Amino acid sequence: METSSARHDELEHNLAKVRRRIADAARAAGRTPEDVHLVVVTKTYPASDVVALADLGVTDVGENRHPEAARKREESGAAGAALTWHFVGGLQTNKAAAVARYADVVHSVDRPRLVDALDRGAQAAGRRLGALVQVNLEGHDDDPQGRAGASAEEVLALADRIDATDALTLQGVMAVAPLGADPDDAFARLAEIAAQVAAAHPGATAISAGMSGDLEAAVRHGATHVRIGRSVLGERPLLG
Numbered sequence: 001m002e003t004s005s006a007r008h009d010e011l012e013h014n015l016a017k018v019r020r021r022i023a024d025a026a027r028a029a030g031r032t033p034e035d036v037h038l039v040v041v042t043k044t045y046p047a048s049d050v051v052a053l054a055d056l057g058v059t060d061v062g063e064n065r066h067p068e069a070a071r072k073r074e075e076s077g078a079a080g081a082a083l084t085w086h087f088v089g090g091l092q093t094n095k096a097a098a099v100a101r102y103a104d105v106v107h108s109v110d111r112p113r114l115v116d117a118l119d120r121g122a123q124a125a126g127r128r129l130g131a132l133v134q135v136n137l138e139g140h141d142d143d144p145q146g147r148a149g150a151s152a153e154e155v156l157a158l159a160d161r162i163d164a165t166d167a168l169t170l171q172g173v174m175a176v177a178p179l180g181a182d183p184d185d186a187f188a189r190l191a192e193i194a195a196q197v198a199a200a201h202p203g204a205t206a207i208s209a210g211m212s213g214d215l216e217a218a219v220r221h222g223a224t225h226v227r228i229g230r231s232v233l234g235e236r237p238l239l240g
């Protein structure tokens with residue numbers, strides 16, 4: 001699987017910059033840089049980039065769509081890359097079993113039926129799966145399209161349901177800051193919800209928050225996993 005040396009150098013340069021941003025943000029918040037894990041979101045980019053990232057020391061990658069994620073895990077694995085795969089996108093219930101066959105952690109668990117479908121799928125595949133409750137930080141539930149994420153009121157019940165499964169391990173919470181809102185306000189609210197989940201489930205301390213544009217705010221509010229795409233791989237072409 002070929003990556004041009006120019007692309008390799010570009011990824012190396014971008015990764016170094018992102019790692020520096022994470023370390024600076026952690027230190028500014030009085031935190032240890034090693035406590036903030038980098039998940040590189042490789043959606044829309046080829047498996048060759050995934051392999052190059054693994055060569056550069058990346059351990060965790062994220063994808064938001066099935067079957068793109070499955071194909072890239074397969075291709076990069078065949079080329080020798082051993083990575084932890086995070087599924088971070090909206091997930092239809094009827095695709096949950098397929099995703100449970102290859103994802104290691106699903107960040108976007110936002111409803112009871114999805115919990116049950118992932119659990120059944122993981123059991124059928126003889127696997128265990130990490131699960132995070134995706135929290136909707138929009139602050140209102142009147143969007144007819146149904147924004148991704150559970151409302152703050154639903155989070156604890158969903159966490160309990162995940163914890164009661166056989167094949168899912170509750171790891172914590174995940175959120176995307178609402179477009180146009182102050183990310184510090186959003187991630188402060190997420191931190192409160194995360195504390196409630198961790199109080200009820202002491203092992204569930206992960207906070208997946210922060211993308212290319214707002215990772216500093218997320219780290220200030222306790223993010224343990226930042227999900228970074230564009231700042232490492234470049235701007236994605238707009239998809240139709």
Ligand SMILES: *Cc1c(COP(=O)(O)O)cnc(C)c1O
Nearest residue numbers: 041064088211212227228229230
């Ligand atoms: C694409 C995506 C990211 C990465 O966003 P960037 O702005 O490219 O860093 C993070 N989280 C989710 C859920 C995504 O879909």
